[in-house]
Amino acid sequence: MSQAMLSKVRKLLAQAEDPACTPAESAAFTAKATELIARYGVDRALLAARDPATDPVGDRVVEVVAPYARDKAGLLAAVADPMRCRCVRRRHGSGFAMHLFGFASDLERVDVLFTSLLVQAAHGLAGTPVPPGEQPGAFRRSWLAGFAQVIGARLRAAEAQAASGAGEPGVALVLADRSDRVQRRLAEVYPRLRAAPRRRLAGTGFASGADAGRRADLGGPVVGTGTGPERGLGR
Template identity: 55%
Template sequence: MGGLMLDKVRKLLAKAEDPACTREEAEALTAKAAELIAKYGIDQAVLAAAEAAGRPQVVGNRLVELEPPYLREKAHLLHVVAGSLRCRSVRLERRGADGLRVSMHLFGLESDVDGVELLFASLLVQAARALLAEGVPDGEQPAAWRRSWLVGFAAAVAQRFAEADRRSREAGPDLPGVALVLADRRRAVDLAVEEAYPRLTRGRARRLTGGGYAAGQEAGQRADLGGARVGAGGRPAVSGARARSGRG
């Protein structure tokens, strides 16, 4: 049910981002998506508690199909969230009769992958609502401005996670046993990626022309990240691992 609900959230946001959608319709759609996220967050907490008393976690993988528009910018945000929550992601692109399609293949412990999907959906809702509230400035090309806005939003999220990790390390080193467990988990996730994509290549950074980066970064600094409520700046490139042509 969780996967179906998150897929519904992404589809609601895709409708809200359609140029043919009025502002009132977009606000209603994003409000519905926010309502679903809030409900799923409660359901997920119940599932996590039950899982803690159940079987041990294993490395799993999940394919997330992204909804247009701004596919590559959304893929980058998901890449940031996955890397920040102990997972890895591979971007898959294909062109068909309906144009470009992008999906992300996530690898990680099952509970971590669940967390990545939930936070990503939550951030998409927050970004959509912030974009509606802000609007595109006069003189800016809407699609280009929103693309650069989303890149700035993802940059702030990445920096906030990095700052949270730095503060955690400064507070005290992990116990030896914990460090070994985390290292083993990283190796297991890396092995799963290598087995699935032995010819993986790194995507190239993109140059964006819109002027929304700073506004998106400010919104990303205010976004709710759950346990990682910190602030920072920075501007990483839009990149990430992707499969070679023919793998998706």
């Protein structure tokens, strides 16, 4: 991402993260930042189709630490997948090492947005009281699951909108080819990869977390409710 674009996106996300912002202001800042990130992703894909050296396939490892490491890893996956990146979760100490695969520009986009969304999630959890009698950890895990699900859906909508608005033929084929190349790279490194078992959450925070995901408007259509710093997510 160019320094000018990166600076603009980070400034918008910093404003969205500010606790003094109203939900409407935070939504506007985040929507604009995500629109720029999605448009940039399509532009870089089209450029790389003409000159592959400008945007090689690569990988990076992101450490996700406790508390709520698995839930943060779920948020990272929800951000990575719509941006045509793939991730493998590996146990690392009390947390996880997330091995991400993708084109350089997409990995950069994931990093910028995930960092901001961690801060926004921390603020959202801080402002959401745990219902009386409920175990705080269970509630917060289910809250983060709702938040991640809605964020993922909105990012998919933003990416689709950017692709359809590019105004160039063959965009869908270019993006599909990029996804295939990333998947092949992952398979080369992890030829015997297995899917993790589906998780069951007992907390009642899913709907509240989904509402927070909707308030962090990502510039796409509103979706319906489904069934900073790492230190910001308290126990």
